[in-house]
Amino acid sequence: MSFSLLPEFFAFLGVDVFVAMSLLTCLLDDHFPKTLPYVFQAAAIGGYVHILISKEFLTLFGDYMRFWYCFLYLAVALANIIALDVYLAVVKKQWTLAKVFSGTVVFPVLLVSAFFISNYASQIAGFYLFQMAMLFSALVLGLSISVLLSPKIVKKYWKRR
Amino acid sequence: MSRVFSKSVKMLILTLLSFLVISATAAVYYSLEMTSTITTAANDVYFVLGPDNSTAGVNIFNDNKSATLDQLSAYPNMTMTYDDAIRVRNNHATTNYQIRLRPVSRSGNALYFVYINFTLQTPTKISLNYTSNGVTWTDASTTDPFITVNANTEYAIVIQTMANATATSGQTATIEIAIDVEP
Numbered sequence: 625m626s627f628s629l630l631p632e633f634f635a636f637l638g639v640d641v642f643v644a645m646s647l648l649t650c651l652l653d654d655h656f657p658k659t660l661p662y663v664f665q666a667a668a669i670g671g672y673v674h675i676l677i678s679k680e681f682l683t684l685f686g687d688y689m690r691f692w693y694c695f696l697y698l699a700v701a702l703a704n705i706i707a708l709d710v711y712l713a714v715v716k717k718q719w720t721l722a723k724v725f726s727g728t729v730v731f732p733v734l735l736v737s738a739f740f741i742s743n744y745a746s747q748i749a750g751f752y753l754f755q756m757a758m759l760f761s762a763l764v765l766g767l768s769i770s771v772l773l774s775p776k777i778v779k780k781y782w783k784r785r
Numbered sequence: 786m787s788r789v790f791s792k793s794v795k796m797l798i799l800t801l802l803s804f805l806v807i808s809a810t811a812a813v814y815y816s817l818e819m820t821s822t823i824t825t826a827a828n829d830v831y832f833v834l835g836p837d838n839s840t841a842g843v844n845i846f847n848d849n850k851s852a853t854l855d856q857l858s859a860y861p862n863m864t865m866t867y868d869d870a871i872r873v874r875n876n877h878a879t880t881n882y883q884i885r886l887r888p889v890s891r892s893g894n895a896l897y898f899v900y901i902n903f904t905l906q907t908p909t910k911i912s913l914n915y916t917s918n919g920v921t922w923t924d925a926s927t928t929d930p931f932i933t934v935n936a937n938t939e940y941a942i943v944i945q946t947m948a949n950a951t952a953t954s955g956q957t958a959t960i961e962i963a964i965d966v967e968p
Contacts (some may be wrong), residue, residue: 636811650795669806672810679816
């Protein structure tokens, strides 16, 4: 059986992002407004309702419409995660934390979302180029991170040569 | 201390709520996937004419999905065999299917017939046998197992008939059978 994504997967991904943001902002509550975790939790529940409505009106909404309203929800979730990073950097002036946040949360989430969007695009229109580029960039990113985190590996490598 | 405690409680509540929301969303998504993966497709298994089709009066229609055989004869006390009037074809290039013959309906007076049998000539033969004792019909079993039809292969349906020794000419029996296909 072939695995295929439904448009609602993006809403599901959006719910996950909101939930993760809710827990993160709760953990880092010294840096964010106190009500923010609950706002994100409410947004996640909104996503659940969103998928529920989509299910009930499945025959009424076409694939095209389903994709766009689910993608919009994911886009809002991603915009929020970027906004959190900007908030840390600009409003709180915590550059180091903002950099760590962007590297550990924002960028991986964007990468994962882009991967699934490209996967969906390839499934609908057979558009594989973006997926290949994503795979390559993820590989480069993974190698760069491991080298950056332990530069001794590179030194050892060069010494051996 | 109380701040740490309140943060822990807050975190616990949010974590539980998160589990709830994600589980509920995943359940809805899963049910959505179950309801929307059913798609229509062209059938790979269908009827084709056999070399003896004109003798049996085979007419295939509805894009090869239905067929009638309206010139089959049954002779008194003699087995009449139609070896290759109609065939079942699996037209898929690579996929094997599971199929079976299923009786749908039967009409005709049992007084005039002995048997009417349909046998699909797959390596493991499957048959639908309608037999009469001169009073009542014994219809074919509906619980036959599925058997494999190989990709890109045709199998003949052999039809055998026999009328009662005392049967008069012009008596008819009509039998409708179906072929069930499983992936």
